[in-house]
Every structure is written in C-alpha cells, then in structure tokens.
Amino acid sequence: RAESARGIAEIIQEEIECNHDLIHIVYSLSKDLGFPGFRVGIVYSYNDAVVNCCRKMSSFGLVSSQTQYLIASMLSDDEFVNKFIAENAISLANRHKVFTEGLAQVDIGCLKSNAGLFVWMDLRHLLKEQTFKAEMELWKVIINKVKLNVSPGSSFHCSAPGWFRVCFANMDDKTMDVALTRIVAFVHQNKETTVPMKKKCWQTNLRLSFSSRRVDDIMMAQCMMSPHSPLPQSPLVRARN
Incomplete structure (x- = not known):
C-alpha cells in the first residue's frame, strides 16, 4: 500500500x-x-x-x-480527478501483486516497493558472471529472443549487475499473461546453464549511482547506444507468439 x-x-x-x-x-x-x-x-x-x-x-x-x-x-473536475487517482492506485496495486507473484513462482524476486509503475526484477542468478557486461548480454537475449522490453539496471547506474526495470502498468491482463509465460519458459530453459551465484546481501544495499563510470566504459567498449535507443517506449511484450 x-x-x-x-x-x-x-x-x-x-x-x-x-x-x-x-x-x-x-x-x-x-x-x-x-x-x-x-x-x-x-x-x-x-x-x-x-x-x-x-x-x-x-x-x-x-x-x-x-x-x-x-x-x-x-x-x-476535482471529483473526477480524485476518483481516477484512487481507482488507478487500486488497479496498479492489483497488477503489481499479480506480476510479482508470477515471478516468484520461478524464484525471481523484486525489490520491495509500495508505489509506482515499475518493479526492479532480480535476475542475478541468470547471469553467466556477476558483471555489467554479463548483464548486457542477458539483456540482449531478453530483448531479441524472449521478446520482452525491459531495461537493464546499468542504464540507471545501478550499483549491482543483474537487476532489470520492468513497467507493469502499460499492458492489459492478456499481455501480462503472455509476458509471464515467456519469463517462466526462459527461466526453465536456463536453469541448467547458469552458474550459481554466491549469496550476497546486495538487495538491501541496491542503489542508483550517478557518479560511477563503470557502465559508460562498458557501453563505449561495445559501441552501443543507450539501452533505450534501439526500442521505442512500448509495452512489455514486443511481439506475439
């Protein structure tokens, strides 16, 4: 709440x-x-x-x-605005609940939150190694093969690799079902190929840092544009099966 x-x-x-x-x-x-x-x-x-x-x-x-x-x-129209904001908050809370519970079924956690349109999805256990380079490689797979439009934490100067921002508010229920189905299938396919991650208490210390140059160095080395550049702002699901 x-x-x-x-x-x-x-x-x-x-x-x-x-x-x-x-x-x-x-x-x-x-x-x-x-x-x-x-x-x-x-x-x-x-x-x-x-x-x-x-x-x-x-x-x-x-x-x-x-x-x-x-x-x-x-x-x-104060009455309309107040009613709209109240109903919108309820809808967002329900959508957040469905999405995070769906991710939890395949052991994908999210940072605890109580408002907003986005969630921080924890995919550290799917990285080949705990680096921002590996995060970008995973992001390319999610975008190009899984066909989900998510944003890597490195594009927000996140302090730890493996976190992805997902907007759960710009889709209908059917689209969310498709997105969760694709995520579940992707996780199952990668369970046997991923390297186990050492347990670290990063979640409570996760932060966005605007002073770090690690991400800029990685992006420049790969001659890539911003993660937001290849794709327009669009719903989570880019393509239908």
Whole structure:
C-alpha cells in the first residue's frame, strides 16, 4: 500500500533555509494520469534564468489550444480527478501483486516497493558472471529472443549487475499473461546453464549511482547506444507468439 506523500512544492514553501533557485520541479501527465500521448508537462521553478530558457524552448513544442482546453477542463473536475487517482492506485496495486507473484513462482524476486509503475526484477542468478557486461548480454537475449522490453539496471547506474526495470502498468491482463509465460519458459530453459551465484546481501544495499563510470566504459567498449535507443517506449511484450 502506498504511503501518503507530500509534494516537493509544499516542502520548499515551509523550508526557509533552502535556496529556491536551485530547486526545479519537472512534471508531466504521463505517469499519474496515464496520458503520455498528450505530451503535456510543466517546469516549475523560482529561477528566472531556467524559466526564461524553458519558455524559449517551449516554442518548438507548443501544446495545442484544444489540448489545453481539454486538460484544463479535466483537471478542474476535482471529483473526477480524485476518483481516477484512487481507482488507478487500486488497479496498479492489483497488477503489481499479480506480476510479482508470477515471478516468484520461478524464484525471481523484486525489490520491495509500495508505489509506482515499475518493479526492479532480480535476475542475478541468470547471469553467466556477476558483471555489467554479463548483464548486457542477458539483456540482449531478453530483448531479441524472449521478446520482452525491459531495461537493464546499468542504464540507471545501478550499483549491482543483474537487476532489470520492468513497467507493469502499460499492458492489459492478456499481455501480462503472455509476458509471464515467456519469463517462466526462459527461466526453465536456463536453469541448467547458469552458474550459481554466491549469496550476497546486495538487495538491501541496491542503489542508483550517478557518479560511477563503470557502465559508460562498458557501453563505449561495445559501441552501443543507450539501452533505450534501439526500442521505442512500448509495452512489455514486443511481439506475439
């Protein structure tokens, strides 16, 4: 269950010691309201230089008057918005439960979470060796052979290899069944070929690090683009059987 949260805009109003010029809020309708196709977002900042820059850049991607009217009308309906967010949270919780329980049937764990659209899937036991290079090799197999669109942890500067980010919110029940079926089949096929992983307490220490250059070195050595580049943002399942 998701815990109650406070927006950063509320916090900076109360925190008098912080430098407001250094805080910038970037937000879009893609996640909370499920409207990625509308391409509507905001930049909220007290920094005049940032606001002026964004204002000039926005001229290349203006939101149409029709879209602005539609969004304004929808967001002005407090009853609808509150009901939508509540029902969406319930649906996400149910989808998360089904997906993580399906993975657990083949001993695939996920980091504990209580909100969001993604899960961190633990595939360390499927790596040939505990390296980021092996993670990228496994990612290629999952993308090209298993036909699942997941993102390797190294693309988020994850501190340990073998973790993959999966979006469980952008598919229907049938698609999720197909995805879980493919994952289960893949795990069964690889049980006899994988090297047992030494037990390490990495899960509680997993973190995203933006100072490490390990991933950049690996990617440059393989002359690869970002893991997100070969594929557009799409549902978990790329192809049908």
